[in-house]
Every structure is written in structure tokens, then in C-alpha cells.
Amino acid sequence: MLIVKYTPEHEWLEYNGEVVTVGITEHAAEQLGDVVFVELPEEDTPVTKGDEVVVIESVKAAADILAPMDGVITEVNPLLEDEPELVSKDPLGQGWFFRMKPNDPADLDQYMDEAEYKAHIAGG
């Protein structure tokens, strides 16, 4: 079963029991504007929660994606090198950034579920 969680920084985390896939929400993609470049981490890199692991360059500015928890990067989205615009066009699908194996899956519990996230956006 998939568990989907959301961070206050508008990232979505999808856990399939083994790895967490990380992307940004439609709300974040809309705020960011057209994405023109994505700098991804190396695979097999250990990361600590809060590490800057992805840089997204839009036509307007650069934004960071931070590691949501401790773990190891297992895979990065190979499509984004040539098609960074997928982040804008399909943020919940083909625009994902990386997958990581969490050291402790319970770290997901600190993040919002969908209803909480919707309330978070609505509250500004």
C-alpha cells in the first residue's frame, strides 16, 4: 500500500514500503513558474534530513528541495536532464525528482496527510 505525505515546503512523499519518491505539489509547481533546469543528486548518496539535495531553476529563480529524512538516494529521475519542464507540466507524475530509502520509515509520520496539506495551503 502507498502512503502519501506532504511537507510544509510543498513536497509530496510517496512511500511504497521500500522507497520514498519525492516531488513537488501542483501548488508549488504553479508558484515556481516554468522550470528550466533541475540539478539532481548522485545515486547511492547518503543524505541527512535538511540536506539540499535538488536545485530547481525556474525562469524566475532557484529553489531547493531538502531531504525530508535521513536515508540513501536510490534513484534519480533520468527524464529531467532533457525535459526539466516535466516538473511544471506533470509535478505529481513524470516530474518526480528522486527516490530514497529511509533509515527509519517512521520519519514519515511527522508530515501531513492530504487533508492536512489542503488545510495548510488554504491557510496560506
Place this chain on the structure above:
Amino acid sequence: MAELKKTPLHELHVGLGARMVPFAGWEMPVQYPAGVMAEHRHTREAAGLFDVSHMGQVAIRPQGGGGWEDVAAALETVLPQSVLGLKEGRQRYGFLTNERGGIIDDLMFANRGDHAFLVVNAARAEVDLAHLRRMIGGKVEIEPLAGRALLALQGPKAEAALARIAPGVREMRFMDVRALTLDVVGGVPALVSRSGYTGEDGFEISLPADRAEAVARALLEMEEVAPIGLGARDSLRLEAGLCLYGNDIDETTTPVVAALEWAIQKPRRRGGARAGGFPGAEVILDQLETGAPRRRVGLLPEGRAPMRQGTPLRPEGTAGSPVGSVTSGGFGPTVERPVAMGYVPTSLAETGTRLEGEVRGRWRPVVVADLPFVPHRYRR
């Protein structure tokens, strides 16, 4: 912070779903729902409508009994351009200079027969007016034109669109200026110039503020015309190699340092009929002959990471301290790669010189390149 000023098209922007941002004391549309990339491409392929009503419009008139020559002669004491050589109905690019040869503002000035018409940057309008009053206020009448809006219609289909409400624009060429009546709700008197800030053919339309929305709506109803925000305006002018005041030029950059010497006509240079006589002339005329210590250059970052304003630059393969920096940089939607402009020592300004720029702690290759990145398509 003081309340932001609103242009006469404010409600139209909001109704079109624009994202409004503060810019130079004004609330301006940075983008519409189409987004910066689509707006940029639309302008290069069809026609984009820009609200540039925040820019300052100024009339310079002769004092009692005088004429254009008096206005032009006065302006030649503040501009290094040939104003007396400008024919009626023509416009030129120029800049106000300070005593050190730095640029107070860049602007457009037109010969309107009995007066000069100036368009200056919004953020510099107050500074410019104070400077003009101090320098030439005793010789000419300086009148800020409040109550006017300014629209820009830019792109290869701009002529076809504007000609529907002003057929006379077909006869205009680049930098012509004409008073025309726009065929919108009974006729709108407008001052139209064939110029712009995108590198494309196009027009800038000065008109009464209370008629601006009707004209904008008439243009937006045309199939080839879409509204364009400040985001695409910036990427369009960057690809066209055009300077943004405050980023690429300021009071510390001379016209030669800024690679704008093409805008100083022969009569104002040494040996010319009216050489010098403007603030900073010694510095600027010296640099025209001997060169400047640093230069504004085009920069093409290799790879896909944009190098934005402030990115430090150094020669490739030297681990030393930075020798220059990027003043404007981003992604160029038409060239589909990052593009930038910046300043480097003149010894490193040659096209093809390999440099590196620091982005997020990593030095990445960037090459000095010719400007513009996208060829100008003016109707000369």
C-alpha cells in the same frame, strides 16, 4: 513602504489572471496564466502586448519664442548623443551621464517638431527630472506627462495587428515617431514609435490614461495578440542583449565600459562638430579612444544551470578570486539555454574567452559571446 502605484490597466491585468508584483514603486503584472516561457515565445512568434505605463514620459519644450534647436542644444548639454542631428519624427536611444561619465539613466528621446519627447525608466524618473531641472531647467520647460499610459506591442505580427486600428503604422520604419489616431471608440490620439525592448519589430504607444484600457482590449481581442508580463519582458530583452538599468548599467558604468559607445554619434566625439559638452565628457571621450578597463559582455554558460545576477566570474582554470560578475542572467526560452551578461576586465572581454562562474559553490564553465543572443529583427 509607500503604497504601490497602479497603472490605468490594473483592473485589466487582474481580470486576465496576472500575478501582480511590486516593481519600481508600481504594482505590475509579472506573468499571466500562460507563464513566462509561453509569453516569451508568443512575442517572438506573433505579437505581445506589454503595459509599460510605469515608465516616465516627459516633454521638453522651448521657452517663449524658442524652437526645437533650443531644446536640442539644451539636451546636448546632458546627453552625449547628437540631438541637433535628429530629424523631426525620429527617435534615438541615449543616456544621461554624470560628471564621472557614469550613466544616470538610459532613455529614448524623439524630435516632435516643436518639443522633445522622452521615455525614461520608472525607477529613475524622479532622479532624472531633478537632474534635468538642475542642468537645463533655466533654458527649457520640463513637463512630466502625467495622465498618460504607455503600451508596447512587440513581435513579427505587431504591424498587422496595430495596422487594423492605425493603418499609418505600415509606413513607419524603426525609430520613426508619429502622432496617429487609433480607430478605437471614436478615435484615440496616440503617439506611436516603431521601437521596443525585445529585439523584435514592434511599437510603443503613448496615449491618454483614460483610453488605455479600451485600446488594450481592442488589441487583445485580435488573434495574434496576447498579454505579456515583466518576466518575459526581462528574458526577451536579455536575449536581445539590451541593458536593464540598475542591473547592467548604473552611475558607475560609463558608456564605453557598458559597450554602448555605438549610441554616441560622431558629432559628439573628439574631432566632431559638437564634441564634448556633456557631463563626464573627458572620461567618456578618453575611453572612446583608449578603451575602458572593463567591459560588458555576453556570456553563454555551458550546461543548463542559469548564471544569475551576482554570479562571480574568473578566468577558467585559475583558482584565484573573482575578476568580474554577472549583471543579468537567466534562461533564454528562444535559444533554449542559459544566457547572461556581465562585466569582465577588457583583457578577458574577447568573444570566445573561457571563464568560469560560481553557482552554488561550484565553478562552472562559461564563454564570452557576441550580443545579441537572438538577432534583432527591426524594420529598418
